[in-house]
Amino acid sequence: MTQKVIEMKQIVKDFSGFKANNGINLDLQKGEILALLGENGAGKSTLMSILSGLLEPTSGEIFVKGKKVNITGPQVAKKLGIGMVHQHFMLAESFTVLENIILGYETTKGIAIDFKKARQQVLALANNYGLSIDPDQKVSEITVAQQQRVEILKVLYRGADILIFDEPTAVLTPQEITEFIKIIRGLANEGKSIILITHKLEEIRAVADRVTIIRAGKSVGSFEVGKVSDDKMAELMVGRKIEMKLTKPAAQLGRPILTVKDLQVKRKNGSLAVNNLSFTIHAGEILGIAGIDGNGQDELVEALTGLRKINGGKAVIKKLVINSMSTREITQFGVAHIPADRQKYGLILPLSLADNIALQEYYQRPFSKLGIINFKQIYNHAKKLMKKFDIRAASANLPAGELSGGNQQKAIIARELDRDSDLIIAFQPTRGLDVGAIEYIHKQLLAQRAKGKAILLVSYELDEIMQLSDRILVLHNGQESGEVKPETTSETELGLLMTGIKKAGVKE
Amino acid sequence: MIQVNARVKRILVPVVSVLAGFLIGAIIMLIWSYNPLTAYGSMFTSALGNMNGLGETLREATPLIFTAIGFAIASAAGFFNIGLPGQAQAGWLTSIWIVLANPTMPKAILLPLAVIAGAVSGAIVAGIAGVLRAYFGTNEVITTIMLNYIVLYSCQYLMQKVMSDHLRIDTDTTKTISRNGSLHLDWLSNVFGSSRISAGIFLAIIAALIYWFLMRKTTLGFEIKAVGLNPDASRYAGISTKKNIIVSMLLSGGFAGLGGVVLGLGTYQNYFTQTTSLDIGWDGLSVALLGSSTAGGIVLAAFLFSILKIGGLGMQTIAGVPYEIVSIVIAAIIFFVAINYIIGKLFKTKANSALSTSSSVKVNKADGSISGKEPQ
Numbered sequence: 001m002t003q004k005v006i007e008m009k010q011i012v013k014d015f016s017g018f019k020a021n022n023g024i025n026l027d028l029q030k031g032e033i034l035a036l037l038g039e040n041g042a043g044k045s046t047l048m049s050i051l052s053g054l055l056e057p058t059s060g061e062i063f064v065k066g067k068k069v070n071i072t073g074p075q076v077a078k079k080l081g082i083g084m085v086h087q088h089f090m091l092a093e094s095f096t097v098l099e100n101i102i103l104g105y106e107t108t109k110g111i112a113i114d115f116k117k118a119r120q121q122v123l124a125l126a127n128n129y130g131l132s133i134d135p136d137q138k139v140s141e142i143t144v145a146q147q148q149r150v151e152i153l154k155v156l157y158r159g160a161d162i163l164i165f166d167e168p169t170a171v172l173t174p175q176e177i178t179e180f181i182k183i184i185r186g187l188a189n190e191g192k193s194i195i196l197i198t199h200k201l202e203e204i205r206a207v208a209d210r211v212t213i214i215r216a217g218k219s220v221g222s223f224e225v226g227k228v229s230d231d232k233m234a235e236l237m238v239g240r241k242i243e244m245k246l247t248k249p250a251a252q253l254g255r256p257i258l259t260v261k262d263l264q265v266k267r268k269n270g271s272l273a274v275n276n277l278s279f280t281i282h283a284g285e286i287l288g289i290a291g292i293d294g295n296g297q298d299e300l301v302e303a304l305t306g307l308r309k310i311n312g313g314k315a316v317i318k319k320l321v322i323n324s325m326s327t328r329e330i331t332q333f334g335v336a337h338i339p340a341d342r343q344k345y346g347l348i349l350p351l352s353l354a355d356n357i358a359l360q361e362y363y364q365r366p367f368s369k370l371g372i373i374n375f376k377q378i379y380n381h382a383k384k385l386m387k388k389f390d391i392r393a394a395s396a397n398l399p400a401g402e403l404s405g406g407n408q409q410k411a412i413i414a415r416e417l418d419r420d421s422d423l424i425i426a427f428q429p430t431r432g433l434d435v436g437a438i439e440y441i442h443k444q445l446l447a448q449r450a451k452g453k454a455i456l457l458v459s460y461e462l463d464e465i466m467q468l469s470d471r472i473l474v475l476h477n478g479q480e481s482g483e484v485k486p487e488t489t490s491e492t493e494l495g496l497l498m499t500g501i502k503k504a505g506v507k508e
Numbered sequence: 509m510i511q512v513n514a515r516v517k518r519i520l521v522p523v524v525s526v527l528a529g530f531l532i533g534a535i536i537m538l539i540w541s542y543n544p545l546t547a548y549g550s551m552f553t554s555a556l557g558n559m560n561g562l563g564e565t566l567r568e569a570t571p572l573i574f575t576a577i578g579f580a581i582a583s584a585a586g587f588f589n590i591g592l593p594g595q596a597q598a599g600w601l602t603s604i605w606i607v608l609a610n611p612t613m614p615k616a617i618l619l620p621l622a623v624i625a626g627a628v629s630g631a632i633v634a635g636i637a638g639v640l641r642a643y644f645g646t647n648e649v650i651t652t653i654m655l656n657y658i659v660l661y662s663c664q665y666l667m668q669k670v671m672s673d674h675l676r677i678d679t680d681t682t683k684t685i686s687r688n689g690s691l692h693l694d695w696l697s698n699v700f701g702s703s704r705i706s707a708g709i710f711l712a713i714i715a716a717l718i719y720w721f722l723m724r725k726t727t728l729g730f731e732i733k734a735v736g737l738n739p740d741a742s743r744y745a746g747i748s749t750k751k752n753i754i755v756s757m758l759l760s761g762g763f764a765g766l767g768g769v770v771l772g773l774g775t776y777q778n779y780f781t782q783t784t785s786l787d788i789g790w791d792g793l794s795v796a797l798l799g800s801s802t803a804g805g806i807v808l809a810a811f812l813f814s815i816l817k818i819g820g821l822g823m824q825t826i827a828g829v830p831y832e833i834v835s836i837v838i839a840a841i842i843f844f845v846a847i848n849y850i851i852g853k854l855f856k857t858k859a860n861s862a863l864s865t866s867s868s869v870k871v872n873k874a875d876g877s878i879s880g881k882e883p884q
Contacts, residue, residue, distance in 0.1 A: 305744075306746075307743060307744065326746070326748070327743065327744070327745075327746040328746030328747075328748075330746075331745075331746050332746075337744065339744050344738075344740050344741065345740050345741050345744045346741060346744070347738075347741055348734050348737045348738040348741050348742065349737075349738065350737050351733070351734065351737060355730070359734070359741075359745040360745055360746065362727060362730055363727045368727050371726050371727050371728060372725055372726055372727070373725060373726060373727055373730055375725075
């Protein structure tokens with residue numbers, strides 16, 4: 001007889017008129033892994049915030065292990081055994097693994113922390129659940145996957161038996177994901193109950209027992225994972241049919257647009273972030289750059305867009321060496337740049353949507369003459385692009401920060417693609433977006449490819465790289481560890497190249 | 509919690525701060541058995557009740573409008589310019605010196621020259637901090653504070669060691685400037701009961717208009733705002749952050765310098781050695797904050813400050829309330845403006861925005877989708 005450890009009934013959360021949750025039902029059985037699937041803004045985070053005591057529901061009932069409860073604060077949730085592993089780890093970097101785990105829950109001996117006892121407890125937990133860690137390493141020195149294990153141990157150490165994971169695999173490599181899946185399977189086998197918030201259908205398939213799908217604040221269905229198709233899940237999540245596979249015609253290669261030769265770019269501390277990198281992108285081609293975060297991607301993109309000094313080698317766009325050109329000169333010459341972090345680098349959130357759309361062109365006619373801006377033109381231009389690129393906002397005068405992530409990204413796409421540049425540099429163009437928005441942006445990029453644009457796609461999402469690229473260049477430690485074709489490679493091979501374990505000869 | 513929209517909130521916060529300041533002043537007066545109604549009554553009648561008082565109030569407001577604009581421009585670019593006193597002082601001494609040194613020059617050349625030179629000297633002082641920040645990342649709060657001292661003592665040195673004897677009465681005071689270099693207008697002074705009001709007030713109004721135009725209509729103002737709001741995204745969009753930091757600092761110092769110019773060529777008609785940083789610098793900072801850095805707000809806030817300062821003198825002589833009480837009222841208002849974050853919390857803006865990027869990610873995620881529509 002399975003026991004329901006959590007039952008949420010008709011949960012409503014009303015933010016002064018906007019119902020983020022509008023009658024959600026969810027139940028979690030003991031020892032199962034339940035995937036919570038939904039678009040951004042569908043209400044997943046709100047629901048989980050309610051469960052972990054950060055928000056209180058406007059109405060609805062919550063039962064934990066059969067008893068009706070009011071989760072009035074995080075402490076209450078903790079007492080009930082509910083623990084959350086956040087997407088952005090909340091660790092003190094300069095503390096050791098052990099210190100981080102016991103932080104706030106130190107076992108003491110007199111007034112001193114009893115590290116000996118704490119270490120025993122933590123190691124016992126780690127052994128029990130197969131979470132290998134070194135308790136004495138500093139968090140700043142361990143990998144992201146290890147940091148995640150520390151987060152999990154932190155939650156377990158606090159006595160949680162209901163664990164919520166918020167998009168846990170977003171930061172992991174394919175090999176690490178496999179490892180992670182093993183870990184949470186193990187947790188479930190030990191009797192822990194798990195809620196997994198995710199966007200990724202394949203992960204749900206790989207690990208979850210059941211899936212609950214929510215859309216626009218309502219639960220639209222719960223299924224056993226074995227009895228529902230991917231198409232059905234995607235359709236329920238978005239509310240319409242989604243093309244899971246993009247149709248990508250064969251590339252029509254034109255002249256070379258971007259040629260990078262022996263490129264060297266230094267980090268602030270003087271070490272080489274990009275080390276003798278060479279590649280060419282032709283018109284009508286998408287070159288994907290795969291790699292684990294921090295292997296030179298940021299520096300490469302910044303160097304190609306004039307944001308960072310090129311320390312050696314050269315970058316040539318259409319026969320023009322851009323080594324010493326400013327960002328503005330480069331973008332004017334024909335480079336569109338979709339930056340990795342839309343809120344930090346792509347948009348000025350307090351400025352209006354219209355101003356943001358004009359951010360690359362405000363100083364040119366017809367948007368300004370003799371240094372005086374014609375805001376009417378900027379507004380009209382924005383209106384036009386909102387229609388063309390399906391940016392949904394109540395008004396072009398709305399601050400960009402009030403738009404949803406998908407619409408913010410569309411605003412950047414509109415601004416960059418409408419300028420008709422020959423080279424498009426897209427860095428993590430779909431980060432954190434939901435299936436519908438991802439589909440839209442992928443289609444836009446393929447349309448640009450069909451128009452004969454050269455596209456440099458840098459992404460940590462292997463799916464994205466595999467689906468869109470004509471060629472894939474793998475970066476490891478700022479060097480090329482291999483160039484592969486999406487048709488002939490596998491995620492395993494890419495993973496090995498990304499971690500530098502395998503080095504492939506440059507094919508073709 | 510009272511629900512208002514963002515625009516109303518921008519006005520409500522300073523108004524509530526001012527009222528709270530007056531209230532605190534009243535309570536203090538009651539404690540020491542002064543009648544606050546008589547006191548405030550005499551404050552307003554002496555500042556506004558006759559033409560001389562009104563003229564003096566406007567005269568007092570003139571330099572504050574300039575220094576406040578100076579502060580506002582820098583802060584739009586994300587720069588905390590607290591070197592306004594030094595920049596104003598540089599403008600003051602420079603303009604007076606130029607007028608005294610060119611006794612035969614016609615007014616049509618001398619006056620504009622002196623005004624511009626004053627602005628330029630303020631701009632240079634501020635520009636030093638701007639260049640240091642742009643190229644070396646030096647914290648402008650520290651550099652501008654230090655520049656205040658550098659200017660303060662450099663001016664003393666210049667007065668005592670460099671200025672020639674025929675330009676000064678003694679080593680601490682210059683001669684009075686000729687009418688050729690003065691902003692004084694007989695007719696204006698006569699209208700306002702022979703007060704020291706000068707043509708500077710017109711310049712201040714023009715400056716406010718220029719400031720409004722700069723920030724609202726020009727590409728330069730757009731860039732300054734963009735850099736101030738998000739320097740990273742601005743850089744990514746090809747805006748030179750270095751250039752904008754320096755330009756905004758030059759403009760900021762230029763306006764602050766003009767504050768010193770109208771003080772010298774308008775109010776005092778000479779320069780005399782200062783022992784502490786100029787008040788108009790510090791007050792300009794408060795005026796800009798109280799006026800929410802908008803052109804209209806700055807003009808109103810400068811006027812209010814001047815009412816307090818001029819009326820405070822009246823309060824002392826008529827109602828017998830010590831001037832210190834006025835200082836407390838002013839300080840209380842500044843205090844409430846400074847904590848307007850808390851006062852701001854009284855009024856919840858409608859249509860909660862995701863702008864309030866704070867640590868409570870979860871809550872904001874939910875809020876963010878209130879007004880933004882989801883892509884389909």
